[in-house]
Every structure is written in structure tokens, then in C-alpha cells.
Amino acid sequence: MKKTLKVLRTLLILVGVALFVLATVGENIERSNWNAVSPYVDDLAVEAGYASFEAIDDDAVRDQVHDAALLLAAQDTAAVNHGYKKFSKVKDEAEIEQIKAEAQEIAASGTEGSFGEVLAGAWVPLLAVALALLAAGVVLTCIGRPVQARAASFSAQRLRGMLRDQRVLLIIVIVLLVVVVGCINPKFVKLTNVIAIFQQISVLGILTMVQAMLLISGGIDLSIGNMMALIGVVVATVLMSGQSLFVAVLCGMGVGLLCGLFNGVIISKSRCIPLIITLGTSQIFYGIALLICGGSFLQFKEKLEFMRKIQLYNFLPLMVIFMLAIVVLMYFLLNKTKFGRRIVAIGGNEKNAFLSGINVDLYKIITYGIGGLIVSLAALILGARLNSITATAGSGYETDALVAAIIGGVTFEGGRGTVFGAFLGCLLTGIISNALDILGVDAYVKVVISGAIIVAAVVLSNIDNLRKKQ
Numbered sequence: 146m147k148k149t150l151k152v153l154r155t156l157l158i159l160v161g162v163a164l165f166v167l168a169t170v171g172e173n174i175e176r177s178n179w180n181a182v183s184p185y186v187d188d189l190a191v192e193a194g195y196a197s198f199e200a201i202d203d204d205a206v207r208d209q210v211h212d213a214a215l216l217l218a219a220q221d222t223a224a225v226n227h228g229y230k231k232f233s234k235v236k237d238e239a240e241i242e243q244i245k246a247e248a249q250e251i252a253a254s255g256t257e258g259s260f261g262e263v264l265a266g267a268w269v270p271l272l273a274v275a276l277a278l279l280a281a282g283v284v285l286t287c288i289g290r291p292v293q294a295r296a297a298s299f300s301a302q303r304l305r306g307m308l309r310d311q312r313v314l315l316i317i318v319i320v321l322l323v324v325v326v327g328c329i330n331p332k333f334v335k336l337t338n339v340i341a342i343f344q345q346i347s348v349l350g351i352l353t354m355v356q357a358m359l360l361i362s363g364g365i366d367l368s369i370g371n372m373m374a375l376i377g378v379v380v381a382t383v384l385m386s387g388q389s390l391f392v393a394v395l396c397g398m399g400v401g402l403l404c405g406l407f408n409g410v411i412i413s414k415s416r417c418i419p420l421i422i423t424l425g426t427s428q429i430f431y432g433i434a435l436l437i438c439g440g441s442f443l444q445f446k447e448k449l450e451f452m453r454k455i456q457l458y459n460f461l462p463l464m465v466i467f468m469l470a471i472v473v474l475m476y477f478l479l480n481k482t483k484f485g486r487r488i489v490a491i492g493g494n495e496k497n498a499f500l501s502g503i504n505v506d507l508y509k510i511i512t513y514g515i516g517g518l519i520v521s522l523a524a525l526i527l528g529a530r531l532n533s534i535t536a537t538a539g540s541g542y543e544t545d546a547l548v549a550a551i552i553g554g555v556t557f558e559g560g561r562g563t564v565f566g567a568f569l570g571c572l573l574t575g576i577i578s579n580a581l582d583i584l585g586v587d588a589y590v591k592v593v594i595s596g597a598i599i600v601a602a603v604v605l606s607n608i609d610n611l612r613k614k615q
Contacts, residue, residue, distance in 0.1 A: 405517020
């Protein structure tokens with residue numbers, strides 16, 4: 146049974162990856178086809194008596210307009226082959242007729258009936274099936290306990306284990322949400338929107354990793370939002386003074402490190418509750434940012450534009466790569482290093498950690514210092530997205546990061562939680578926010594839903610405690 150499950154898990158993941166690649170190729174083909182005809186479809190739709198191409202509700206008319214636009218695009222392509230910028234620049238009648246004939250051949254020999262055309266028309270269901278298969282493979286991977294000899298015992302025990310693993314539940318919820326919203330509005334599962342979701346959570350994802358690390362170590366930081374804004378204000382101020390980007394980044398990282406160490410020293414030496422201390426230092430950071438910027442917006446002079454424009458393989462934005470790199474870094478830091486094991490021990494039981502010879506104060510200070518450095522990267526990404534910064538830019542991020550970490554299974558008690566779970570929690574919040582936008586939900590309703598998510602997250606994080614008390 147164990148060998149069969151291993152083979153099944155591998156097969157599910159391989160097939161899921163293959164279908165995901167095919168769906169990605171199909172989406173790119175559809176996007177390329179649309180980019181070719183998009184300059185023409187609206188004008189042709191207006192000529193047909195419609196406000197725009199999207200307003201055409203008759204499928205036959207849509208096909209006619211699309212085919213006509215495809216022919217116009219083919220004419221421009223043929224004109225380029227003859228040395229013209231576009232078809233309208235051609236004046237010779239004989240050459241016009243020749244280009245029209247070539248355009249007919251180009252349009253007729255397109256991709257209709259080909260494998261690429263099939264992929265372009267079927268990439269949405271392919272993507273849904275791929276995500277379902279990958280989710281099933283991940284679920285089987287998460288279940289690591291030995292298989293029982295009897296099938297009935299296996300199903301009961303594994304099912305209970307799955308339902309207790311918050312990561313598995315999150316994966317199931319994410320897949321179901323993607324499938325349902327994707328069926329309602331196919332734009333939701335388009336590759337461009339998927340990348341947009343990861344771009345939207347790039348800042349929150351990094352801050353969630355910081356919050357997760359601190360919660361696992363037994364601490365918390367409600368100042369990371371205003372800390373991020375302060376770092377951004379400092380970087381922008383240095384850039385506006387004429388200094389290089391390298392100097393500005395060093396100054397920002399220095400401010401982040403100092404802010405983190407400041408929190409760590411006060412918390413470790415005063416033995417006060419981290420929540421209250423960081424709530425106070427949050428106001429300090431906010432006040433300093435206000436003093437520097439005077440309450441106005443500061444510009445980055447497009448020096449951080451490269452973080453938004455550079456894309457790996459013309460596909461993955463640099464800021465998303467930075468976020469994923471921090472997730473991987475945090476995983477290795479907490480799970481594969483002596484430092485990580487020690488801060489987990491401190492979060493689990495600080496007194497026992499001290500009696501074991503761990504310098505608790507030093508590790509707390511270092512943990513908050515590392516958190517400050519990572520927050521400085523989030524500040525740079527935020528600056529790249531906005532190209533400007535003000536003292537209020539980080540407001541609310543600390544709460545969102547805390548909620549995402551708790552949704553991912555990280556608890557207030559410390560010593561418990563995983564990096565992968567925290568990232569899934571962040572991803573779920575990003576998907577929900579994007580889905581509400583795609584579905585056109587009212588902004589005020591979104592606020593209510595956000596509050597409900599916070600309440601649900603806290604309740605879920607306390608379920609195990611309730612079970613123990615019972």
C-alpha cells in the first residue's frame with residue numbers, strides 16, 4: 146500500500162505539472178492571438194453597431210468580427226514583409242492586391258485546427274485539472290505517517306490527520322476557490338491574473354515570513370508596517386538628495402536593522418509583552434517618518450523601476466522572485482539551522498530553553514534584527530510598485546501579515562507553525578482579495594469579509610487548545 150501511494154503521488158504531480166505547462170502554453174497562444182487582433186476588433190464592432198467588441202452578445206457576430214480583425218492583422222503582417230510599416234501605407238494598386246492575397250493565405254493558414262489552437266481554447270479546464278492533481282499530490286505528500294495494514298484503519302486515520310493539518314485544509318480551500326471563481330469568470334485563472342496575484346502579495350508575503358518567524362520564536366511585531374514606511378521614506382530621501390541607489394539601499398537596510406534591534410533589545414531586556422512594546426515603537430517609527438517627509442509624498446525617481454519591469458524568462462517579475470526567495474530562505478533558516486531550532490525552542494518554552502544553555506535574550510535580539518533587515522526588502526518592493534512613499538504607506542500591513550500567518554497555522558503561543566503554512570495563508574488572502582475584485586464585490590462588503598477572515602483565523606488557530614481542554 147505504501148509503495149502504491151508513492152507511485153500514485155508521483156504520477157499525480159507529474160501529470161499535474163505537464164497539464165499546467167500545457168495550460169500555460171495555451172494561455173500564451175490565446176493571449177498572442179488576441180494581441181494580434183485587439184487593435185482592430187473594437188473599431189469593427191463599432192462598424193457593426195456595437196459599443197465595443199465585449200458588448201457583442203451574438204456569437205456569430207463575434208466570430209465574424211474576430212475573423213475580419215484577423216484578416217486586417219494578416220494584411221499588416223504581409224505589408225511588413227513588403228517593407229511597409231502597415232497596410233495603409235501601401236499605395237500601389239498591384240501591390241495592394243498582392244498583399245491582400247498573401248494576407249488571405251496567412252489568415253487561412255493560421256492555427257485553426259492545430260494543436261496550439263486546441264490548447265488556446267481548452268487552457269482553462271486544463272489549468273483547473275492541473276491544480277486539482279497537484280493539490281492531490283501535495284496532500285498525499287503531507288501525509289507522512291506509516292500506512293496501516295488495513296484499508297479501513299488507513300482511511301480513518303489519514304482523514305483525521307488531514308483534517309488536523311491546516312496546510313492541507315488551506316490547499317483544498319485554495320483549489321476549490323480557484324475552480325469556483327474561475328468557472329464564474331475565466332479571467333480569474335488567466336496566467337496574467339495569477340502573476341498579478343503574486344505581485345499583489347509580494348510585499349505582504351515577505352512581511353508574513355517576518356511575522357511567522359517572530360510568532361514561532363514566541364514574539365510578535367506590530368511595528369513592521371510603519372517600520373517599512375520609515376525605511377521607504379529614508380531610501381526616497383537619500384535618492385532625492387542625489388545619492389546613488391546603492392547608498393540609498395544601504396541606508397534603508399541600516400534603518401531596518403536598527404529598528405529591528407531596537408525592538409529586540411527593549412523586549413528582551415524589559416521582559417514586557419512584545420505586542421505592547423511593538424505597538425508603541427510602531428508609533429515611534431511613524432512619527433519619525435512624518436518628521437522626515439513632512440506628511441508629503443516622496444519620489445523614488447524611478448530608480449526602483451527595474452524591480453517591476455525585469456521578468457525572468459519574460460514571465461516571472463523580479464519582485465515575485467524576491468518574495469519566493471525569502472520564503473525559501475526562511476524555511477531553511479527555521480528548519481535546517483541551529484539558529485532556527487533554538488528560536489523554535491525559545492518559542493515553545495522559554496524557561497526550558499534558558500535552562501538548556503540558550504542565550505534567550507541574544508537570540509531574541511538577533512531574531513528581531515533579521516526581521517528588520519527583511520522588512521527593508523519589503524520596503525524596496527513597495528517603493529518599486531508605487532514609485533512614491535509617505536509615512537502612512539505601511540498602515541495595516543502588520544495586521545494583514547499577522548492574519549496570514551495565523552491562517553497558515555502559526556499560533557500566538559510560539560514554537561508552532563510552518564513557513565509553508567504561513568505562505569499558504571498569505572496566498573489565500575491574496576486570492577480572496579483578487580477574487581472579490583474580479584467578481585465586482587462592493588468595497589464596503591470587502592471590509593466586512595476581511596474582518597470575518599480575521600475572526601475565523603483566530604478561532605482556527607485556537608481549535609487545538611480547545612480540544613486539549615476538553
